[in-house]
Amino acid sequence: MKLHRDHPPEGTVRDWLDGRADAGGTGFVFPEGASPLSWDSLRSRAREIAAMLTSQGIAAEESVAIMMPNGRPAIECLFGVLYGGFRATMINLVAGDEAISYALSHSEARFAFVGPEQEELFSRTADPAHITALSPDGGPSPDVPLHDITPQSHALLMYTSGTTGRPKGVVHTQCSLLAGGWTTAIAHALTPEDRGLCVLPIYHINGLCVTVMGALVSGGSLALVSRFSASNFWAQAAQSESTWFSVVPTIISHLLHSENDPDPDCIARLRFGRSASSALAPEVQRAFETRFGIPIVETMGLTETAAQILSNPLPPGTRKIGSPGIGVGNEVAIFDSGFNKLPPGQEGELVIRGPNVMLEYLKNPEATADSFTPDGWLRTGDLGRQDGDGYVFITGRLKELIIKGGENIAPREIDEALYSHPDVIEAAAFGRPCASYGERVEAAVRLRSGSSITPSDLIAICEKRLGKFKSPDQVFLLDELPKGPSGKIQRIKIPVEIDRHMRR
Structure with a gap:
């Protein structure tokens, strides 16, 4: 399989893994200690997992949940699900019990690969009458024909963070995933x-x-x-x-x-x-x-x-x-x-x-x-x-704009003003309801250890760059700003975190 700059990959993940395995070479290394994984070894393991899942009577494009952290077993299970023509349903391990339960239920997954450290989380969030945990280690592979798959077959189901309501399940095909x-x-x-x-x-x-x-x-x-x-x-x-x-x-x-x-x-x-x-x-x-x-x-x-x-x-x-x-x-x-x-x-x-x-x-x-x-x-x-x-x-x-006195204020402007001070490690502005202006501007900041800068100093920096109207009325210093699984700061959760911090 060859990468072309002018057109996207053709075929399926199965096709591309077969091509890499035939060509040889290392696919994955694990600096924390697991042995390297060649493309050929990954294909062999993916085939075993795909055959095992097929023997369970799972239909093509049916969801199979993966509830595991980064590591060699997670890579093997991911490619096993994709190789078999199933819909890999990736479970966000830090999304919270309610969101995880919703994803497992909404996806209609009947089987889930669960890492050893996730067994307790699975037991809290999964309905045992509808979903069965599978060990990432697996057993001997049955000799069964795999499902036929096409580039348009479902390949991935990943849930959004759900900051504006219930998480939405994003479906990607084999070709859009590639x-x-x-x-x-x-x-x-x-x-x-x-x-x-x-x-x-x-x-x-x-x-x-x-x-x-x-x-x-x-x-x-x-x-x-x-x-x-x-x-x-x-x-x-x-x-x-x-x-x-x-x-x-x-x-x-x-x-x-x-x-x-x-x-x-x-x-x-x-x-x-x-x-x-x-x-x-x-x-x-x-x-x-x-x-x-x-x-x-x-x-x-x-x-x-x-x-x-x-x-x-x-x-x-x-x-x-x-x-x-x-x-x-x-x-x-x-x-x-x-x-x-x-x-x-x-x-x-x-x-x-x-x-x-x-x-x-x-x-x-x-x-x-x-x-x-x-x-x-x-x-x-x-x-x-x-x-x-x-x-x-x-x-x-569109949904994060702060509307103060009828004027739109982009939080990013304020973020960048706060980041201009070298002691600021994390920063995020947000809106709070206000009787006078509809919304007022506030911000949360994490500082480097030993910093002597004050919230008043940070507000002054913003006022110098943005003017008083756009600048925060208050800046709160937090030990950590709430973040999602990728490390992205979750603006919508900051007011709750501040309220919790103020009650301590």
Whole structure:
């Protein structure tokens, strides 16, 4: 199987795993101790798992839940489910019991691969009358014919965070899942010689599509660790001989404020770092690149698009600080409220069309219809503008805008003002109900240890950059801001966390 820049991958995940196995080579390494996994060994194990699932009477495209952390068993189970033509239903282990129970029930999965450390969580959240736990280790493989699968067959079911209601189940096909890895591979010019470092959970779309599918499609390999650790990150990158990594802005900030430095050989080997999932503050990006000498490529992706939709070019191409880049592998536009394309410079909703776009929201035709324009563009819910070179600048979320006295305020503006102080590790602005203005602006911040800066100092910084009207009325100092599985700060949960903090 060969990567082509001009058209997305053809075939199925089974086809691509067969091709990689036939070509040989290492697929995955595990810096925390598990033995490496060649593409050929992965195919053998995937076939065993696929045959076992088939022998259980599971239909093609039926959900099979995967309730496991990053590791060799999770990779084997994921590819086993995909190889067998089933719908891999990735369970977010930190979503909370209610959301996990909903995903297991809504997906109608009758079987779930459950890691040893997740057995208690499974027992709390699963209905034993409808779903059976399977051991990742498995047993001998029965000799049964596997289901026929096509590029249009269901392959992945991943639930959104549910910040505006019940989580929605995003369905990807075999071909859109592969296209998610392809957009990453062509944007970053990945080759069989590249090895990514994955510290993000593969039950999140970034970890699964950017790094796992990116390795499959490019023919390279992946170093996979259980979780991000600022104290171990550079050692893991060096030990695994990684050439690139994919992280989120909070991780970049934590690495920047850590006392650990990579060794010179590690820096020389790393071609780039990749940032996604939320906006990267320009001050943080510049400071990281100045300290470590590793270029950061800002990107943007969605669960609904199998991750990446935008990316800045690699050096020496033009990286525009503050922009997640241009469309690579898909079409990008800015629409007004009537779904008309806007010219460069005008603000509207970012929309996407391409081979990596989801098939549907499972069992939710109304939400599916609402997410697409009449001519098939996916509505992202992000506000932004596009410059004359095609670079997109995100200005906010339609549902996150703070409306103060009838004026729209994008939280990102305030975030970036707060990040301009070097002691700020995490920052997020949000709106609170207010009798005078409808909403008032507040913000939460995490500072580096030993910092003497005060909330008043931070408000003054914002007022100098943004003016008093847009600046926070209050800034709260927290030990940690609430985050999702990818490390993205969850703005909607901050007021609850502040209230809990104030009651202590």
